[in-house]
Amino acid sequence: MLQELPTLTPxxxxxxxxxxxxxxxxxxxxxxxxxxARNNVAPKYRISMMVSALVVFIAGYHYFRITSSxxxxxxxxxxxxxxxxxxxxxxxxxxxxxxxxxxxTVELVLVMGLPKNERGPLAAKLGxxxxxxxxxxxxxxxxxxAALFGTRGLWGFLSTIPFVWILYILFTQLxxxxxxxxxxxxxxxxxxxxxxxxxxxxxxxxxxxxxxxxEAFPSNTPGTIVALQVGYTIADVLAKAGYGVxxxxxxxxxxxxxxxxxxxxxxxATASA
Amino acid sequence: MLQELPTLTPxxxxxxxxxxxxxxxxxxxxxxxxxxARNNVAPKYRISMMVSALVVFIAGYHYFRITSSxxxxxxxxxxxxxxxxxxxxxxxxxxxxxxxxxxxTVELVLVMGLPKNERGPLAAKLGxxxxxxxxxxxxxxxxxxAALFGTRGLWGFLSTIPFVWILYILFTQLxxxxxxxxxxxxxxxxxxxxxxxxxxxxxxxxxxxxxxxxEAFPSNTPGTIVALQVGYTIADVLAKAGYGVxxxxxxxxxxxxxxxxxxxxxxxATASA
Numbered sequence: 280m281l282q283e284l285p286t287l288t289p290x291x292x293x294x295x296x297x298x299x300x301x302x303x304x305x306x307x308x309x310x311x312x313x314x315x316a317r318n319n320v321a322p323k324y325r326i327s328m329m330v331s332a333l334v335v336f337i338a339g340y341h342y343f344r345i346t347s348s349x350x351x352x353x354x355x356x357x358x359x360x361x362x363x364x365x366x367x368x369x370x371x372x373x374x375x376x377x378x379x380x381x382x383x384t385v386e387l388v389l390v391m392g393l394p395k396n397e398r399g400p401l402a403a404k405l406g407x408x409x410x411x412x413x414x415x416x417x418x419x420x421x422x423x424x425a426a427l428f429g430t431r432g433l434w435g436f437l438s439t440i441p442f443v444w445i446l447y448i449l450f451t452q453l454x455x456x457x458x459x460x461x462x463x464x465x466x467x468x469x470x471x472x473x474x475x476x477x478x479x480x481x482x483x484x485x486x487x488x489x490x491x492x493x494e495a496f497p498s499n500t501p502g503t504i505v506a507l508q509v510g511y512t513i514a515d516v517l518a519k520a521g522y523g524v525x526x527x528x529x530x531x532x533x534x535x536x537x538x539x540x541x542x543x544x545x546x547x548a549t550a551s552a
Numbered sequence: 553m554l555q556e557l558p559t560l561t562p563x564x565x566x567x568x569x570x571x572x573x574x575x576x577x578x579x580x581x582x583x584x585x586x587x588x589a590r591n592n593v594a595p596k597y598r599i600s601m602m603v604s605a606l607v608v609f610i611a612g613y614h615y616f617r618i619t620s621s622x623x624x625x626x627x628x629x630x631x632x633x634x635x636x637x638x639x640x641x642x643x644x645x646x647x648x649x650x651x652x653x654x655x656x657t658v659e660l661v662l663v664m665g666l667p668k669n670e671r672g673p674l675a676a677k678l679g680x681x682x683x684x685x686x687x688x689x690x691x692x693x694x695x696x697x698a699a700l701f702g703t704r705g706l707w708g709f710l711s712t713i714p715f716v717w718i719l720y721i722l723f724t725q726l727x728x729x730x731x732x733x734x735x736x737x738x739x740x741x742x743x744x745x746x747x748x749x750x751x752x753x754x755x756x757x758x759x760x761x762x763x764x765x766x767e768a769f770p771s772n773t774p775g776t777i778v779a780l781q782v783g784y785t786i787a788d789v790l791a792k793a794g795y796g797v798x799x800x801x802x803x804x805x806x807x808x809x810x811x812x813x814x815x816x817x818x819x820x821a822t823a824s825a
Binding site: 329337344371374375378 | 573
């Protein structure tokens with residue numbers, strides 16, 4: 280929703296600002312890590328590391344933009360942060376999710392090491408459902424009509440359909456594939472799936488609460504704005520950087536099981552010796 | 553045309569802004585992908601991946617500039633976005649195309665794996681025609697005379713000659729070459745050629761419509777401006793990032809057919825052992 284921003288105390292303003300900046304640092308550092316560490320896993324799993332790197336790269340860009348937008352939206356006056364009248368562009372989140380959420384599902388499929396003829400269609404299906412989920416949420420997010428049974432509620436409901444469908448695929452169809460892996464890998468894959476459920480699950484909750492309890496959680500009080508921005512940010516760090524580290528561990532475990540040993544890898548420099 | 557910008561609603565302004573920002577993210581992330589993924593294809597096809605990377609790098613830079621120019625051209629006043637009097641520099645698109653459009657034709661030639669003596673002259677010819685097409689379109693675009701049989705119409709017509717010539721080469725001369733490939737590769741090459749026709753075809757249509765139907769599509773209403781910017785942006789994402797992914801798939805398919813297998817790739821170090 281394009282909404283009036285409330286006046287914030289320096290503590291409230293800074294908490295949000297610092298969380299955004301923390302996230303720029305985390306995402307860009309994760310990008311460097313995923314790029315550098317991809318050679319620690321067997322070649323067939325490197326593509327999932329590359330997708331992890333793309334996700335945090337895109338998120339790093341958007342958090343940089345969000346940080347600047349937050350800075351432009353407020354100015355310190357008489358000891359309080361007053362809205363300047365510039366728009367705080369929360370839509371950056373949707374643009375980010377439209378790109379990154381499908382990639383997160385693709386990452387999981389790629390690291391499983393499925394046969395090629397299963398991998399492609401499954402990644403395409405999950406990616407499409409993830410993009411659909413984001414696209415259907417957007418009209419509700421920007422709508423002025425925040426009623427539970429109004430525009431916001433309707434699009435929120437429509438957006439939930441692909442979300443539930445994704446969960447169904449992850450928890451039933453992929454259940455067998457996960458069971459077939461070694462116990463170490465299947466635990467890690469189970470964790471990645473749960474992390475995805477928990478972090479993505481934050482969004483529909485944050486979307487619904489102000490609708491369901493408009494009086495207890497009015498959407499433009501300082502408390503709600505700060506809690507929402509901090510909550511979204513923590514969910515994004517876990518869903519992208521944290522999830523990427525889990526994917527790295529899965530790729531590493533599978534590489535070792537398949538006989539790829541990074542510590543025996545000779546350095547390129549000695550190759551010509 | 554240098555024209556007066558209309559007042560926009562926050563929704564219209566933000567839609568264009570967010571599309572530009574989305575494109576910055578997509579182009580730069582694609583750059584990272586093409587650079588990282590070039591080792592997944594046989595060495596002879598890596599040069600086409602590098603050209604893909606250059607195209608999206610250049611486009612990412614220009615979209616960053618376009619985003620800033622859009623931001624400077626408008627300011628929020630009394631709930632509406634009013635033009636500030638700063639120029640919205642649409643000419644960034646021409647500068648971008650002058651560099652990227654010839655490279656897009658070169659990419660296609662390089663990935664075909666033609667013999668060296670055919671490849672060079674063909675890439676040079678297509679690249680030259682593509683640059684000529686952009687150069688000839690520019691005087692019409694900046695002209696104040698928007699009549700169908702005036703300056704705009706004349707340069708538009710001249711620019712169409714190299715465009716048709718390129719299509720002639722792609723659809724007749726290269727037809728045989730495409731037919732000679734395996735069925736998987738020839739389908740992908742056919743798709744790349746069609747994507748090029750469809751996305752490039754958007755430009756002459758967008759160029760001609762306000763000329764041909766000045767009353768139905770007056771060039772400076774909010775609807776026309778938003779539709780044009782969103783349309784150009786979608787066409788650019790498909791023509792550069794989408795096309796690059798297609799080229800990657802072609803390079804990968806050809807590498808596999810020629811016995812290059814990334815998952816069995818020997819490490820650089822052990823290769824010479």
